[in-house]
Amino acid sequence: MRKIFVLIEADFILENYNSNSIKSGNATWKTPSNIALVKYWGKRDPQLPENASVSFTLDACFTLTTLKYTKRHSKLNSESHNGGYNFEVYFEGKKKEDFKPKIETFFKRVEQYIPFLKDFNFIIESRNSFPHSSGIASSASGMSALALCLMSIEKELNLKMTDEYFNKKASFLARLGSGSACRSIEGELIVWGSHKDIKGSSNLFGIKYPNKVHDNFKNYHDTILLVDEGEKQVSSTVGHKLMHKHPFAAQRFKQANDNVSKLSEILQNGELKQFIAIVESEALSLHAMMMTSNPYFILMKPNTLKIINKIWEFRASTNSNICFTLDAGANVHILFPEIEKEEVNNFITSELIQYCQENHYICDRVGIGAKLVSNN
Numbered sequence: 051m052r053k054i055f056v057l058i059e060a061d062f063i064l065e066n067y068n069s070n071s072i073k074s075g076n077a078t079w080k081t082p083s084n085i086a087l088v089k090y091w092g093k094r095d096p097q098l099p100e101n102a103s104v105s106f107t108l109d110a111c112f113t114l115t116t117l118k119y120t121k122r123h124s125k126l127n128s129e130s131h132n133g134g135y136n137f138e139v140y141f142e143g144k145k146k147e148d149f150k151p152k153i154e155t156f157f158k159r160v161e162q163y164i165p166f167l168k169d170f171n172f173i174i175e176s177r178n179s180f181p182h183s184s185g186i187a188s189s190a191s192g193m194s195a196l197a198l199c200l201m202s203i204e205k206e207l208n209l210k211m212t213d214e215y216f217n218k219k220a221s222f223l224a225r226l227g228s229g230s231a232c233r234s235i236e237g238e239l240i241v242w243g244s245h246k247d248i249k250g251s252s253n254l255f256g257i258k259y260p261n262k263v264h265d266n267f268k269n270y271h272d273t274i275l276l277v278d279e280g281e282k283q284v285s286s287t288v289g290h291k292l293m294h295k296h297p298f299a300a301q302r303f304k305q306a307n308d309n310v311s312k313l314s315e316i317l318q319n320g321e322l323k324q325f326i327a328i329v330e331s332e333a334l335s336l337h338a339m340m341m342t343s344n345p346y347f348i349l350m351k352p353n354t355l356k357i358i359n360k361i362w363e364f365r366a367s368t369n370s371n372i373c374f375t376l377d378a379g380a381n382v383h384i385l386f387p388e389i390e391k392e393e394v395n396n397f398i399t400s401e402l403i404q405y406c407q408e409n410h411y412i413c414d415r416v417g418i419g420a421k422l423v424s425n426n
């Protein structure tokens with residue numbers, strides 16, 4: 051017999067529901083971005099990771115999404131547009147036709163798990179706390195916010211649903227929108243991807259890191275230096291695909307899983323120097339994969355490297371525990387413990403801000419996850 055706590059795909063299919071019980075409503079969720087410490091780069095259908103990843107949930111970088119829904123009288127007459135779904139999207143107050151194809155793809159992927167999608171007319175209103183073109187990926191916070199809003203509808207259809215199932219299914223749905231979005235439901239440390247050393251881990255959804263975390267990692271800071279605020283030249287969808295025939299793919303997936311084991315020990319014992327070694331190696335390994343794929347590409351900019359070198363000099367001369375990580379872009383995330391915030395903030399403002407586009411940077415820190423703002 052299957053153990054109850056190991057959920058499989060079939061457990062996420064909503065059955066025997068009656069959406070006639072809902073006439074209209076709305077749900078608003080505030081959902082954070084996240085930054086991976088061990089990176090996910092490479093996936094299989096349907097959005098399953100090739101290796102496990104670990105992330106800090108962020109706090110100041112978030113998406114706020116309201117989903118308004120009204121019961122549809124007929125499913126028939128609008129089959130011709132938006133794949134049979136009826137929705138409008140507004141971003142920062144403006145109607146966004148160009149956001150629709152991504153949401154339609156998401157709806158198609160999740161419909162088998164939330165079959166009520168065609169029963170409603172939807173209005174999706176969204177905004178980000180960070181500038182739209184900051185180069186900060188909004189898909190993690192955006193897709194997780196939408197997944198949570200949809201789960202609020204499912205909760206109305208199934209009032210007995212537990213919080214644990216709610217969060218797991220929200221993460222499961224968010225993953226089908228954008229892989230890393232499944233790590234943006236809860237905080238403070240999330241593991242996504244089945245891993246032998248992480249109890250309860252799954253390829254289907256993210257889970258809270260299950261062991262006790264050392265105090266050194268409480269309130270950890272992430273200051274994001276906005277080096278290049280433009281659109282990415284290579285999307286993460288293309289980047290993940292390039293791992294399929296990548297000459298170093300197998301080694302990379304093994305390295306990442308080994309790093310999850312090592313990081314898990316470090317999170318418990320609080321060894322900051324070892325934390326730095328893993329986190330920086332992961333960032334550079336991610337970009338090394340990009341530089342060695344076919345076709346190859348470089349997302350770092352000259353100022354990315356200048357900042358990295360400055361961080362290394364500062365660390366060597368002060369013994370600080372500052373370190374960096376990178377997403378799929380040129381921006382630099384600077385991670386440091388709460389206890390060092392004064393020295394590191396002084397260093398950032400006096401030495402590093404000059405390398406940011408228009409001196410732009412965001413002070414963020416580890417957060418506790420998504421929050422329901424309202425549900426009527």
Ligand code: PMV
Nearest residue numbers: 086089090228229230286378
């Ligand atoms: O979620 P996606 O498909 O946008 O991929 C994100 C990949 C990285 O941000 C580069 C790494 C990660 O684990 O978040």
